[in-house]
Amino acid sequence: MHITSAFDSGNIEVINADARPIELSIRQDNNSDFYQWFHFRLEGKTGDSYPLRIINAGKAAYPAGWENYRVCASYDRQNWFRIEAEYDGNTLDFTVDLDQPSIYLAYFAPFPWERHLDLLAWAQGHDLVQLETLGQTLDGRDMTLLTVGDAAAAKHKVWMIARQHPGETMAEWFVEGFLEALLDDANPSAQSLLADTVFYVVPNMNPDGSVRGHLRTNAAGANLNREWQDPSMERSPEVFLVRQKMLEIGGDIFLDIHGDEALPFNFVAACEGIPGYDKRHAELEETFKRAFVTASPDFQTERGYDLDKPGEANMTVGTNWCGHQFRTLALTLEMPFKDNDILPDPIEGWSPARCRQLARDIFLPIRETLKVL
Template identity: 25%
Template sequence: MSACHTDKNTTMSDNFASGNLGKPEVAKTSSKQANIQLDNDNHNVTLDSFPLWRNWWYVKLNNVKQHRRFSLTIDDIFSAETPGWTNSYTPVYSYDKKQWQRFDENQVTSSTEDIGNGQQRQRISVDAKYDKNQVYIARFYPYTQQDFNDYYQNLKSEHQDKFDQGYIKRETLGESSVHHLPIDMITITDPNVNSGKKRIWIQTRSHPAETGSSFVVEGLINWLLSDNTEDADYALSHFIFNIVPIHNPDGVYDGNYRTNSLSQNLENAWVRSSSNSAVLSQDSPLENQILSREMFKLSKSDSPFIMALNLHSTQSDADRQAFFFPHFGRESLGYNTNEAQLWNNTIRFINGVRNNYKNEQGQPLIEATPDQGGRSFVTNTYPESWWWANFGDKVMAVTMETTYEKAGYQQGYVTPDRLRNLGVALMKSLIEYNQSSATFEANALLKEPALRSQLELNRPTEEQTKN
């Protein structure tokens, strides 16, 4: 975190949680404009070969002239051979870090140009007038540990009776690597039902700037604790939800996009011990070791895991909908019985979400799934790889990626409320998943048109989003 003071009237800073003004030595302000240049997580030069990881910024402007045009320019410079993110996007702003709104499209311009020496510059410029002289501007809706703490306190005041009865519990599993911040787990279930439950694991923010998953979690928690809802009561009495709201608190605090404070990518570093697949080796980041220990401990309880949701957000084309990464495929494509069963279960759940998350015209707001997901994750070190190595098809482990801009078939931009609605759709689909047949052919939610080839999908691969 740093501060830029290059004009006596206007200042720019990132000395707050999740703040990031890129390269401090480049950032500058004047009374009419400010400029930043994106930098690697932790200003780590060894990450120069990963320019796509430079996609989070979040700054505070002080002493901006009210109701006068002010320009903020965000640059990223990278090799033409290894380009960074070149699509346009529409940032957000707030006067209090609580109420956020998008800029209008006509306030934002984007360009990509060659600047010589084999380099390109991607530029986003925001020209706007502000009602106050202090404004926060960010790549996407920020969501810090304090935001979750505030949300949790509001939740407690709204549902004090359920907190008192033990429906929801918060505990710290361990502390992060550098800042020693708590890695919390929220457990939600009906305490009056003591047997016959199944367990659901949900983790978010392995990549710190992928804040969409935090709003999804708010939505599903709100729905679970909603009063007088028969489906929510069913969910609470049949399942135990173990939710890790911020897996990477160091990265969130530092304003990183992809890594923790040690520049470790938590998502592809679930390195299993050669002697015991349930145990992560010392080569794995501490944050992952903390989660895996808890996951394995809970798996030994009387309530077995049946599902593990790994929630992310991804850079995408402007109209990309949220999507999943299923694994394996049908037996007819050469997969064995257990592999095909995991595929069938995953597709059944995904299409349940597609059925429950639609626009007003009834069109699904979840991307179609590929015709097969492949086996590559088995030999990788993803969270889903850990689940498969230890539980096979008994646990349906899958990643969901939300997006940042407009979601196809839906008017306007992705917003926190729309992401919360997606959390509700996940919960409704979970109930249908639990109540319906586990076989591919018998499930009415499975529709052939929901399957597409990889070429037709034209979306990021699992390797691109995780590695």
């Protein structure tokens, strides 16, 4: 039996390979107490069963995320299915029954760095796309912005950023689906939007954390979604560079794509607690949510985060900063790590395919919201 995580986004430590179950531990993000993301490969004998135990699960960033959680698994790194797991408040236990000699196991289906680069290369081949490198991360990776549409002629500007928290890989699966639909010449919804709207898309806000196998932070240990009020090139260049571009360009809608460890639903969080929140903010939010419910059975508005009280928003959060700075619609879209309890999938749970489909369904709420701006 052999276990390794020495690859892109890999994260696990073998504590005791001779124990039964085999004892594993998730590494913390660099310079941070955050951890929950895992991704590793197990190699063994076909037909054998391998009981595994993550011994530090109970002290992870979001212990509630392990409740009713099922592990993502794949033999070919293309098709991912779920393995049942048990959480007792301290450890996460699951058993791998090997049908092939080697299997990959992860907190959610990974979105590899090579796939990110392939997405950028594919997108830039479209006549409507401009690729721009805004600068570099602390590990020297590019921060890339895709501009989709005619910026000079557009009436509206929509921003979409994803994966501030690198372990939330569903966010980049969402962006991939969004770009594929937006650049589909046969998609009337996309063509209608692009007639008067330009999209500014950052598919991966945290390249370093993604490759390092972090849950929530960048190379310096900074939680990027708490850096928006005062970012710096020394600690959070990712936010500094994107924020600088936002201030230069402006925008009408700001969408920040995330995943939630504990809640098995798709929902949005708004900026109701920012200073100066008004009826216009509320109208735009309700328009967006109402249209999204109409467009997608996977989206709902009954479950989500508690609302901030007036004037008590955390202004270091991207959505709050954008909503206040630009006085317009700013939303955080959250997808589940587990499954969507409204429409559960017993084989795959919430999956890359469902992320991509939800992205295709977001065209209607964007269009309806732009109508009332």
